[in-house]
Amino acid sequence: MPVTAAISRATPDKIKDILTDIEDQFNLGDDALKTITNQFLADFNLGLSEYGQAMAMIPTFVTGVPDGTETGTFLALDLGGTNLRVCQVDLNGDQTFSLKQQKYKVSSDLKTGEATVLFDYLADSVDAFLTSTAGSPTNPHTPGKFGDDQPALPLGLTFSFPVEQTALDQGYLLTWTKGFAAKNAIGKDIVKLLQDAFDRKHLHVRCVALVNDTVGALLSRAYTSGGCILGAIFGTGTNGAYVEQVANITKLGNHPIVAKGGEMVVNTEWGGFNNSRTTLPSTPFDNKLDRESINPRYQAFEKFISGMYLGEITRNIVLSLVDAAPHPIIFKGKASEFLNKHYGLDTELLSLVEAAWESEEPPASAGPPLAASDAHDGKVEILDDDLLLDFSKTLTAAAVTPTTLHRLQTIRTVLVSHLGYAPEDVTLRDAALIRWAASLVVSRAAKLSGCAVAAVALQRGSVKESGGGAAAAQTQTQKIAVGVDGSLIQHYPRFEARLRESLRVLVGADVEKRVEIGLAKDGSGVGAALCALIATKQSPL
Numbered sequence: 001m002p003v004t005a006a007i008s009r010a011t012p013d014k015i016k017d018i019l020t021d022i023e024d025q026f027n028l029g030d031d032a033l034k035t036i037t038n039q040f041l042a043d044f045n046l047g048l049s050e051y052g053q054a055m056a057m058i059p060t061f062v063t064g065v066p067d068g069t070e071t072g073t074f075l076a077l078d079l080g081g082t083n084l085r086v087c088q089v090d091l092n093g094d095q096t097f098s099l100k101q102q103k104y105k106v107s108s109d110l111k112t113g114e115a116t117v118l119f120d121y122l123a124d125s126v127d128a129f130l131t132s133t134a135g136s137p138t139n140p141h142t143p144g145k146f147g148d149d150q151p152a153l154p155l156g157l158t159f160s161f162p163v164e165q166t167a168l169d170q171g172y173l174l175t176w177t178k179g180f181a182a183k184n185a186i187g188k189d190i191v192k193l194l195q196d197a198f199d200r201k202h203l204h205v206r207c208v209a210l211v212n213d214t215v216g217a218l219l220s221r222a223y224t225s226g227g228c229i230l231g232a233i234f235g236t237g238t239n240g241a242y243v244e245q246v247a248n249i250t251k252l253g254n255h256p257i258v259a260k261g262g263e264m265v266v267n268t269e270w271g272g273f274n275n276s277r278t279t280l281p282s283t284p285f286d287n288k289l290d291r292e293s294i295n296p297r298y299q300a301f302e303k304f305i306s307g308m309y310l311g312e313i314t315r316n317i318v319l320s321l322v323d324a325a326p327h328p329i330i331f332k333g334k335a336s337e338f339l340n341k342h343y344g345l346d347t348e349l350l351s352l353v354e355a356a357w358e359s360e361e362p363p364a365s366a367g368p369p370l371a372a373s374d375a376h377d378g379k380v381e382i383l384d385d386d387l388l389l390d391f392s393k394t395l396t397a398a399a400v401t402p403t404t405l406h407r408l409q410t411i412r413t414v415l416v417s418h419l420g421y422a423p424e425d426v427t428l429r430d431a432a433l434i435r436w437a438a439s440l441v442v443s444r445a446a447k448l449s450g451c452a453v454a455a456v457a458l459q460r461g462s463v464k465e466s467g468g469g470a471a472a473a474q475t476q477t478q479k480i481a482v483g484v485d486g487s488l489i490q491h492y493p494r495f496e497a498r499l500r501e502s503l504r505v506l507v508g509a510d511v512e513k514r515v516e517i518g519l520a521k522d523g524s525g526v527g528a529a530l531c532a533l534i535a536t537k538q539s540p541l
Helices: 015-026 030-049 108-112 115-133 192-202 213-225 256-260 286-292 301-307 307-322 345-360 402-419 428-459 467-477 489-492 495-507 509-514 526-537
Strands: 069-080 083-092 097-105 153-159 163-167 170-173 206-209 232-233 239-245 263-267 480-485 515-519
Touching: 015 428, 030 428, 069 526, 083 115, 083 526, 097 115, 108 115, 115 192, 153 192, 153 213, 153 526, 170 192, 170 526, 192 206, 192 489, 206 213, 206 526, 213 232, 213 239, 213 263, 213 480, 213 515, 213 526, 232 428, 232 489, 239 301, 239 428, 286 301, 286 467, 301 307, 301 428, 307 345, 307 428, 345 402, 345 428, 345 489, 402 428, 428 489, 428 495, 480 489, 489 495, 495 509, 495 515, 509 515
Parallel strands: 069 153, 153 206, 232 480, 480 515
Antiparallel strands: 069 083, 083 097, 163 170, 232 239, 239 263
């Protein structure tokens, strides 16, 4: 077999073997999925027992989830980039809520100045928001500056920077990222820095919870669906948070919360699963991506499944086909400026390509002018879709059905507009090859995502052998609620369907049917407010 990272001996009669070799590297059989899931479970339990593991399994000290019956008004402050966001969430008690929010810009000076100045700005933004919302039907009294006889308004803080969390309302900044470098903050309790700013401004607001957006996704879905055991992000990045038995989090040692027992939400940080790549199915295309990334040998799982990286893996495959010798396999051996650029092929393009291929719409537009080799209109063999990549067959407009031609022409339109190719440089077979590569990469990502969901179901005992009594019987019939967020799971064609294919292999068809995957609305905003709700239940104001 040829080496597929740098393809040699690429003659027409060998191309089928080359493509089959690449397919074999990306296809995940049932045994591989089970091996990966078992490693997930082993890493879960290692992270629950020891600090400092790649699968961090961070205790969040959130010891309950809402069920949609709760009421009240809560604030959320979301800081993680160029803007900060202040939200007011009114919980209606019927699994619905109303939301008011406002964004405020964080300047470069604030990001790099004194921490007290930054946190004073956060407090000022909350004050401005409360002032602007005073007198509204859901908030008839200003919940900012008012008498000590009234309880402070609880606020949850979504803080998207590395923190060592030691309590629900306590966490120490480990380092700044994303262009922030505020002085005298590292090693400090973030909640205290914010609360001190509120107190300096005499705001009657109390920061009661420090929140991760994935935990927020779990809480948000729990409120709107009546319960949830897993919050998962499948978008630009990936992570999961789930409800675990406190007794299983043995690294907590003698922490007072252990004596209370019950359950706690754990932030897995599963993007770092199997950084050693001993179990994940690495290919030369993955290794190239990792080697050229800003964090080689870290966040391995994230690099296999998240939207930030899927386009780049696909670009690596396509470039190997462009560079194949002595005969290029795609684009006549030409690489456009975008294709030559690091991350120049993004996951949005893959989504457009697969959406075009999944389209059931009748043929409409003609698409870009056909390449000369594709315009042959003589009598030819009509090819089934599974023969489009058989280079021993002639592929022209006359050799495919009208529906297939429409799909390939739509893909050519995407490639011409997004990758900067001239129409004559993109053949129908090139379009079929891009669709093939996108499907390989994203199908693998979705199936690996299914391993993560299955691991949580198995860890929680949602998949049990029969004969376990009434409790086991109830466990085997109740829904397994999963709250999700992120562009892949929301918008990428058939991503959830492919994820469920993997789930069926790993937990069985009956259990897979009980997995209820639903959108978690605004984990960093609504979820943070709900975390404030949980905090007030645990420690009333």
